[in-house]
Amino acid sequence: MRQWTSEMLAVSRAGRDKDVLYVVLDYDDTYVWLADGRRRLLESPKKKKWKHVQLIKHLPEEILEQLRSIELDAHVRKILKAYRALSENGGE
Secondary structure (H helix, E strand, O other): OOOEOOOOEEEEOOOOOOOOEEEEEEEOOOEEEEEOOOOOOOOOOEEEEHHHEEEEOOOOHHHHHHHOOEOOHHHHHHHHHHHHHHHHOOOO
16 A cells, blocks of 8 residues: 655635535646545545645644654545644644
């Protein structure tokens, strides 16, 4: 099973999925591949152009640790839920 290690999150800024939070699985010069664990699974990630996403690179260590060990869609959902909870609490 593949280990995903991009260690970034992203928010969609255009399209039908505007304002959806994703885990960045992979990227190249033009595109980024995203998963949310529900509509976009690890097996079929969303392919989106860089200009249509806003990256979240500076993440708390606890989120980074979880990003380093993604194997299942449930892990993706757990990471996104934890990040939302931290964001709502002001990073406390």
